[in-house]
Amino acid sequence: MGAVLPNSYVQGILTASLYQGSLKSVCSPLLNCYACPSALFSCPIGTLQHFMVTGNVPYYGLGTLSAVGATVGRMTCGTLCPFGFLQDILYKFRAWKVSIPVWTRYFRYAVLVALVFAIPYATQENWFSKLCPMGTLIGGLPWITLNVNIRSMIRSLFWVKIAILLFFVTTSTLVKRPFCRAICPLGAIFSLFNKSSFLQLAWNPDTCTRCGKCQKICPVDIRPDRNWTNPDCLRCLDCTRCPSLKLTTVFHQQPFGVPGASPAGAAVAGDLSGAAAR
């Protein structure tokens, strides 16, 4: 749905033109390139960069992202983001699987500060957009296919963009969501809200057997039973198939009821065996 809905301006592909209607004033909470011929909404990261390039504070863009983050945390990354969905599909390919260290998460904050705020402000160029693999995939490549004039404008930067896209396509077959975990500046913004967002993940220590199957099905390879407000958590809710984890709200103090109120026999350990084999 996240891939189709924001890119449903089919006329743009048929006529090789950009949608210029009022919906383009809305920043979608997804990494979705607004240079894509079928894009209906604006890219939030492109919008932030545009305001930095013009020397202004992006109140509208930051306010939109903060409002979404305060409500659902990183849930749009886990449920709607088209580039995240692509990485999930690529990881299903049979290949040698590796895990990346936790400290790589800090790199996405560096990307946010450097490539979205500082360098665009200093150089007056949208540097993240110039290198974004999602922009290459749904913006650059369709335009080169549709428009001969744009094809003649290809320079060395285009091949750098292709190399970056190929790097993430390849690594996505080996590592769970490498771009989301280590690079995505939109994910970096939303992850700041995971601890205080309205929607929260709740964990029940009384029923959890610490089997670790939640980590096997987690698209970012984390243990929700160890830290259920982890900034890496995408709130995809795959782990809530286990009865020890559930979606709740920040106002719910006892999401699993009063401890000890249920009979011991009713404490069902999470059965994620079917999901883990997925």
Next chain:
Amino acid sequence: MKGRPIAFIVTAVSAVSILAYGIFREEIGEVMFNAAML
């Protein structure tokens, strides 16, 4: 855990205030113009 509802309310009010200020500054028009002029 008990501080989280307060943290949420503070965050939500701040987010809506920033968004409202952005709308007041008519940034929506600039966002649309930027997206249309790519």
